[in-house]
Every structure is written in structure tokens, then in C-alpha cells.
Amino acid sequence: MHRVFQWTVTLLLAVAPQGASAATLISEVFYDAVGSDNGLSFVELYGAPGSSLDGMFLEGINGSNGAAGPTIALSGVFPADGIWLLADDVGDGTSSVAGAHLIANFDFQNGPDSIVLRTADAVLDAVGYGIFAVGEIFAGEGTAAADTPAGSSLARLFANVDTNDNAMDFIVLGVPTPGSAPLNAVPEPQTAALLGVGLIGLAWSGRTRTALRAH
Ligand SMILES: [Ca+2]
Ligand SMILES: [Ca+2]
Ligand SMILES: [Ca+2]
Ligand SMILES: [Ca+2]
Structure with a gap:
């Protein structure tokens, strides 16, 4: 049983999707501050430390x-920790968000809407949020994440884990965390762990059945 279990885990690790990667990802978006969003909204990205953002939009x-x-x-x-921050310009070249790597003037809309990270010719990552009615345009991945209440942000559960399903990947954060984010180790533990727990459960129930039969 233990050897079978070990083989199962080895197999799982071999076939588990490599969700945690050096891909460039949207890790947090804050588009609706309480009251005016000016100077407060931000988008946080995760990417390989030292890699360039030139050519991305x-x-x-x-x-x-x-x-x-x-x-x-x-x-x-x-930067070295892989977490890069874009913050909104108050109007004088500064932002109320501390620690921004780039300040620009923008205000992403409240949902249902999407924010896309792309190059000139390819989409790198995208998050759509809110409830999209028939005929509305969802430009995110998989199923839409929740629309946040004012003052909350939408953050990736782990900044470096992407299942390409926004509803799975993003949670609403009551306290936004511009410039910092939890990272997960490779291989992507969520899927591997969930699969593993499922199979371990099967293995144990099989063992229990065998033990019960033996008695
Ligand atoms: Ca607002
Ligand atoms: Ca602004
Ligand atoms: Ca993605
Ligand atoms: Ca964050």
C-alpha cells in the first residue's frame, strides 16, 4: 500500500500542471476605492525578477x-521579489499608492469589465470581473471573478499560480496589498494537493475496506 501510494504521488507530481511559473501575470487589481478612485487605483503584476516590461500593455x-x-x-x-506595481496618477505625477514602479493616469471601470495584460500581438494574462449579461463582452479567462465592493481589491490567491480561470484564481481582498503578494512553490500545489488528497482518500478507503473484509 505504501509503495503504491508513493508511486501515486510520484506520478501525480510528474503529471500535475505546472501552474506556478515565471509567466507574467496580473496579481492584483484595485479599481474601486471608497469614493473617488483618483490616485488610489493600482494594478500589481508578477513576473520573473529582472525581466523587462517593455512592450507590454x-x-x-x-x-x-x-x-x-x-x-x-x-x-x-x-524587481527581485517579482512583484511590480502600477499606480494611478493623482494628477501631478505622484500617486497616493506607495511603492509604485510606474505611475500613469488610468481608472479601470467597475464590473462587469476586464483588464488585459498583453504585448502588441498576444494576450499574456487577463482578468474579467462581475456578472456579464448575455451580449456583454468578457475578455478574461475561464469564468469571471467577483466584482469587488468599494475599498476591496481583486487578488490572485497566489501571485504565481494561474489556472486560467479567473473565478478560481482570484479572491476579494478587504485590505488591498499593493506591492506584496503570496507566492507558491513549483509544482503548483493546489491541483497536485487536491488530486493527491482525492487519491489518498481512495487509497485509504480501499485499505479500510480490505481491513474490514479481513475481520
Ligand atoms: Ca470608487
Ligand atoms: Ca488619475
Ligand atoms: Ca491567466
Ligand atoms: Ca498584492
Whole structure:
């Protein structure tokens, strides 16, 4: 039984999706501060430390008609911890968000809407949030994440884990965390752990049945 279990775990680790990666991901978005959003909204990204953001854009996609904008051209490099921060300009070149790597003027809409991270010709990551009615345009991944109440942000559970399903990957944070984020180790533990627990459960129930039969 133990050897079978060990083989099972080895197999699982071998086939588990490598969800935690050096891919560039949207790790947190804060688009609705209490009251005015000016100077308070931000988008946090996760990427390989030292890699460049040149050529990347963050873009809003309007849920009601699919129109693009605002579009922000990104620049700079990911810092040593991999967490990079874009913050909204109050109007004088500064932001009320501390620690921003880039300050630009933008205000992503409340949902249903999407925010897309892309290059000139490819989408790198995207998050759609809110309830999309028939005919509305969802430009996120999988199923939409929740729309946040004012003052809360939408944050990736682990900044480096992407299942390509926004509802699975993002949670609402009552206290936004611009510039910091939890990371998960490789291989992606969520899927592996869940699969593992399922199979361990099967293994144990099989063992229990065998033991019961033996008595
Ligand atoms: Ca607001
Ligand atoms: Ca602004
Ligand atoms: Ca993704
Ligand atoms: Ca964060």
C-alpha cells in the first residue's frame, strides 16, 4: 500500500500542471476605492525578477461593448521579489499608492469589465470581473471573478499560480496589498494537493475496506 501510494504521488507530481511559473501575470487589481478612485487605483503584476516590461500593455475592455481603454504602456523591470506595481496618477505625477514602479493616469471601470495584460500581438494574462449579461463582452479567462465592493481589491490567491480561470484564481481582498503578494512553490500545489488528497482518500478507503473484509 505504501509503495503504491508513493508511486501515486510520484506520478501525480510528474503529471500535475505546472501552474506556478515565471509567466507574467496580473496579481492584483484595485479599481474601486471608497469614493473617488483618483490616485488610489493600482494594478500589481508578477513576473520573473529582472525581466523587462517593455512592450507590454495593460488595457481595460469595457464589458458593455468590448471597447478597449484605457491602455497603459508599461516599462521597467520586475524587481527581485517579482512583484511590480502600477499606480494611478493623482494628477501631478505622484500617486497616493506607495511603492509604485510606474505611475500613469488610468481608472479601470467597475464590473462587469476586464483588464488585459498583453504585448502588441498576444494576450499574456487577463482578468474579467462581475456578472456579464448575455451580449456583454468578457475578455478574461475561464469564468469571471467577483466584482469587488468599494475599498476591496481583486487578488490572485497566489501571485504565481494561474489556472486560467479567473473565478478560481482570484479572491476579494478587504485590505488591498499593493506591492506584496503570496507566492507558491513549483509544482503548483493546489491541483497536485487536491488530486493527491482525492487519491489518498481512495487509497485509504480501499485499505479500510480490505481491513474490514479481513475481520
Ligand atoms: Ca470608487
Ligand atoms: Ca488619475
Ligand atoms: Ca491567466
Ligand atoms: Ca498584492
